[in-house]
Amino acid sequence: DVKVTQSSRYLVKRTGEKVFLECVQDMDHENMFWYRQDPGLGLRLIYFSYDVKMKEKGDIPEGYSVSREKKERFSLILESASTNQTSMYLCASSFGAVGYGYTFGSGTRLTVV
Amino acid sequence: KNQVEQSPQSLIILEGKNCTLQCNYTVSPFSNLRWYKQDTGRGPVSLTIMTFSENTKSNGRYTATLDADTKQSSLHITASQLSDSASYICVVWSGNTPLVFGKGTRLSVIA
Numbered sequence: 569d570v571k572v573t574q575s576s577r578y579l580v581k582r583t584g585e586k587v588f589l590e591c592v593q594d595m596d597h598e599n600m601f602w603y604r605q606d607p608g609l610g611l612r613l614i615y616f617s618y619d620v621k622m623k624e625k626g627d628i629p630e631g632y633s634v635s636r637e638k639k640e641r642f643s644l645i646l647e648s649a650s651t652n653q654t655s656m657y658l659c660a661s662s663f664g665a666v667g668y669g670y671t672f673g674s675g676t677r678l679t680v681v
Numbered sequence: 682k683n684q685v686e687q688s689p690q691s692l693i694i695l696e697g698k699n700c701t702l703q704c705n706y707t708v709s710p711f712s713n714l715r716w717y718k719q720d721t722g723r724g725p726v727s728l729t730i731m732t733f734s735e736n737t738k739s740n741g742r743y744t745a746t747l748d749a750d751t752k753q754s755s756l757h758i759t760a761s762q763l764s765d766s767a768s769y770i771c772v773v774w775s776g777n778t779p780l781v782f783g784k785g786t787r788l789s790v791i792a
Contacts, residue, residue: 574724601779610783611770626779658724671727672725672726675722675724
């Protein structure tokens, strides 16, 4: 069964900490995405990547960066965590043109205190 | 602007009853529309995906319809079960940009 795996289900970090959220997919997908999901706002795209070492800003990239050194791994980095980054973070991947085979990970619930 | 609007925002139904969730979109061009089910605290899981030429698609007790002319879709759930309690998200893809997500409908099925 195809999988998108996010390294942590729950994470609690302190304000100002550097936070790494990891996502690994085993489907050889070219495209990977990071979203955050907040009540009443739905899923919002933070960053995405169409290939290794490539990255594109989504709708809300401020305060985040990403890294894609290998095809199967896409990392989201919070350079200096803030309380307004408390959220559910979802990783997804797809193949070919961006909309095909779209699969989500189980999510990471991040709380910044 | 590409948008996906879902209604209602939330819904409570009795176990065993049917319900219908609505999705209207303004995404253009249109490539496909999908419905996802998201259990609390989990990632979304795909229920159906429909292209322009498909009017109806079923997945067990879930039936999705698509009217590409009016840009509307619905998700009908038959004989609801407690395990159907979740958020249902409508997502539209234009074919050349990232997916456009609706904000979801929160369904609660009670005994």
